[in-house]
Amino acid sequence: MLFHLAEPAALLGIVLAFVIGIVAHDAAQILAARLARDPVPRRSGRLTASLGTQRISPFSWVGVLLGGAGWAEPIQMNDVWRKRRFHVAAALLAGPLAYALLALGALAGARALTRRVLIDTGDRAAEIVGSTFGIELLLWMAITFASLCILSLVPVPPADGGRILFLLGPQSDGWRRANHRLTDSNIGLAILLAVIILPVLFPGFPSVLGQLVFPLLRGLGSLIGIDLP
Template identity: 30%
Template structure:
């Protein structure tokens, strides 16, 4: 048995995975921190989190877990909603800023694919360079689309739950909080039980294809060709 047997990804693609995760996690957490700071909460700023320095956001254990198990985490950004002028509204925007940042990154990746293809930017490159660029862009787009979808699941500790909590009527929010103690177990079941993950996360992650097509639609009109996302992602 080789070391590669313990990984969730092919060993030769591991450098691309790690680089994509560093970028994606860093921008996601920075988006939370920056938005909270702009809305009047200095907590993240005082902790040095309003920065694009990966060292302030990346969790080494979370990264290792992602490489081994296929999912991981970054350091969560602390947010004091009592500092917001409109706590619920600004809380929703601050929370949503993380997943939305991943959607923006996915669009940047989609744009890069169109630009590279349209201008034949790699036609004089070696096969190795050509392959490396496309593998990186594939992982970059897929990872950010999945992070966007995954974080919108309304289960603690994901962003989707915090958004749901903030937009729900106060009575419903109090009811939700009573079930938070069970949320971790539900979360782990969804991750580690194959039949459950296949029919929940698996189905959810299929949405990355129509999402990629939606992001690329204006670009396909501009550049005059389509990208076969179901083959690439």
């Protein structure tokens, strides 16, 4: 985000998308858990718009400031009994799905604004579309939502993908030790930060988000008739 200080639409789009995305992510997981008859997540107090450390860690904010993406702190769910692991996994998947739907909505909004510009400007539409603040804002929001979706599926805790992996995986001692080390030793957190920040600091470093965000957006765009480059 710091690399877009001279681009108001990009800066505002990243901030808005991150805040909206985190709130929607938590609400989706709590609602999905509620549908699975798990009241534990609702007691977490995460149905508010608060952005405290209970919801977003300082390390996640660092990821947003430097790389434009972060993650929500895990919501406690009732996964004590193994027979409920698929219910919990479904509730966890609701978070990434919320990000994807928000990205789709942002693309749809950008498409609607593009049509409006085409109607209002006639032959000069192509020149104005590229510089329209609202369209640029929505496209950056779509990029950020897609980044949040992909990052949430990285298979290490505290990301949703990591929680799902260890929830559905075997319950051997080695598997438990790996989960403990990734979670309690903050190794998973360091991996998430590396995924976000290393490609920004070292341009030649492979970027997981950079490689997957635009294919995801192209796939979502195709659902509503948008052909992205």
